Amino acid sequence: MEETSSPLEAVLSPSIADVSVLSLDVSREAIRIDVCSTAAGAACPDCGSESTRVHSSYQRFPADVPNGGRLMILRLRVRRFFCPESSCARRPFAEQLPELTRRHSRWTERLLSTLAAVGLALAGRAGARLARAFGMPISRSAVLRLLDALPEPEVPVPRVVDVDEYATRKGRIYGTVLVDVETRRPVDLLPDRMAQHRRGC
Template identity: 75%
Template sequence: MWLTVWSVKELVLRLEELLFPSIADVAVLSVDVNDEAVHIEARSTVAGAVCPDCGSWSRRIHSSYLRFPADVPSGGRRVALCLRIRRFLCPVISCGRRTFAEQLSGLTRRHGRRTERLRSTLAAVGLALAGRAGARLVRVFGVSVSRSTVLRLVEALPDPQVPAPRVVGVDEYATRKGRNYGTILVDVESRRPVDLLPDREASSLTAWLAKRPGIEVVCRDRAPFFAEGATAGAPQAAQVADRWHLWHNLSEAAERCVADHRGCLRVLSPEPAQQTPEPGKAQDPNGSPWPTGHRFADRTRAKHATVHELLAAGLSRRAIGRQLHIIPHREALRRRSHPGRPLPRAVARSAVQARRVQALPG
């Protein structure tokens, strides 16, 4: 189908509206679409540019060159721009910059390899998902970046404008515990950090509070330097103790009280009732806490008796271990060859733990 001159102009204008909806003074010269990418050739339609140093307007063109910034993908294809950038001569002789390159507002920046809208898109993904997860998500969109690039774009964002808090929380944080400490200030109502101070001196807190006369309440712990800084920097504000330190101090006081009166609690505890033997189980005449008829106790007693019979017959411990297949367990063989009464391992361990409990102070 043949296109007239007016239809070509309408098509170009339509492409400019679709490709650069919020960018003015940019003309699309050609569009090349294939299975992998969309190549767009464009240029600026402004006659001149402003010098970034002195702010003078210049129309004297020194030279031009091509830039190829990446743009937001479209339809699963990557978008590459081919921009004709002009370099202008600064008309002010005293200006230190003799020439400068034009920057398309909303599209390019100095030394930028991506358009502003692609840069803002990657930064928004980085704010939501951080480095690794953000890099994996943008690959689905057709943009290949590393996690370090996503984090750099997030770090380059300007700090948000935080309104002056009405209720501020003051506490310390450690960059190296026991040596280097700083001060963190939090908006208690919004529960968001407001600022970080490099130390925990009263003078730093005083200077910070003096710049914000709208603070009405200072929530702090019982540190003396925070008390001095809050009193000097915000005399109009009420000082209250924060909830976490109240509960923490209460729990420590209750723990100390229980520890001091532990002896009284032990005296008031009732004596344990004497356990009556269950019917059908005979008591061990040697006084073992494991009754006769228990499979573990009977097995231990049988091995104990076998070891003593073999020792009485004149066999060595090594020969007994090979015969009873307990060679790797020399400690078990030594226990069974002991002349005393047999005790299962669990009973011996519980007896040791009981002696340790009785040896505790208080």
Template identity: 65%
Template sequence: MEDVALRLKALLFPSITDISVLSVDVNIEIVRVEAQCTKIGAACPGCGAWSTRVHSSYLRFPADAPSAGRSVVLQLRVRRFRCRNTLCHRRTFVKQISGLTRRYGQRTERLRSALAAVGLALAGRAGARLAAVLGLSVSRCAVLRLVDALPEPVVPEPRVVGVDEYATRKGRHYGTVLVGVETRRPIDLLPDREASTLAAWLAQRPGVEVVCRGRAPFFAEGAAAGAPQAVQVADRWHLWNNLSEAAEQSVAQHRRCLRVLTPAASHAEAENVPPSDPSVSPWPTGHRFADRTRARHAAVHALLEAGHSMRSVQRQLGMSRHTVRKFADAAKPEDLFTGQWQNRSSGVDDYKP
């Protein structure tokens, strides 16, 4: 029995040396483990004084992660020590087992870390569903509380910072997002896009060497004031955007050169195409949107000619009242071919031939 207990301890608690397994009961669904803390003394968390005086002991039942598809029920007996320091406000205290329990904790550290990892990946509701599949009974609110209790990650001081704007309400409220270009992770969010706010943020981080920013003038002013030692560069997206705009402006300025390259006959043929030619229709025959519009138009008019009311047509075809009225008012399907593709022209349409 002692060998079984040692093996089970090595399996369930490989890095914990302050407990001893007393008994093990294994069945098809549950593994019951009875253990006790072997600490003969502990330091008071209030004053730090070492004490070996045992006040009492009690049982704890922290929930643990399942093992080999079986639920693990841990019955742990811990000792309560009496503080020797008469000036300490803590009369008694319990020594927590490192890597297994914490004060007021109802789960083992292993189970807490597993649920927190699930919560970080899937958040509350989806995380709770996945935990149930893994045999971990937890609510969505508990998953979110575990994620919220995690310490803030230590972010190293960035060397290359990307600066751009984000919108909480497009056209009205904007802020500044700062991204570590080397780590490709967001670093901070500033509530506005003022140069003074960005300068104050950069001034607190003297290790910034490169500021990769957008073209906004307030970003340039803030970077120059807050990090004068940093080099200001444009990011890849803004480089491509600048190049495309410059190419578009260059083509617009030299559009007369296209007339020299276009034969006069092709230009005349393009002008002689009648506007009613179905070959130049924005939705010709065979287009899925055009075919669907023609079919609905025919169905609506067929039901109306058969004596059905607007409400009856709406119910039979599953359309709204406004849509049925629109199809009924159109004498032919081509009257409905309006929108972004109708009469859409471009500055280079004359030169497409």
């Protein structure tokens, strides 16, 4: 966000382009921040045309990470613009602030990343308990949905692979596991231990 007169505003509002803090109110229970975009216009999400013609505005209240034991109440003023392209099916559209929040989301990007980190460390039930203890109420299923929406991490191609067996029913049903020798992480599981699978590795 832009530089503000209060050091507290700078701490609560990380540097985000074209966003300004209008007001800040701190009480014992909560911190209330009014925020708006300072951009001259916005791009239509369908055709990409830039528009500066404001149609209307409305307010969003995305949840944010608590600060110092206080609730963070963010009031975001969002403008709707007319699309200048006559052939575009989306006439009015809402501006987006991708570094602050995302479309249709009830949470800020900062809260989303925090909850996702808690979920990666503790999974659903334990992650939800810890999040609630820190003032970020969320259900176990919501934590799991956040994790499911995360992009798959890029895994380097293993240079050296080891082949071993694993048992789904000990002494009766076996499969083959491929392991990256350098990282000691499983690469793939094969449903059986047939020789042709191993020769193809």
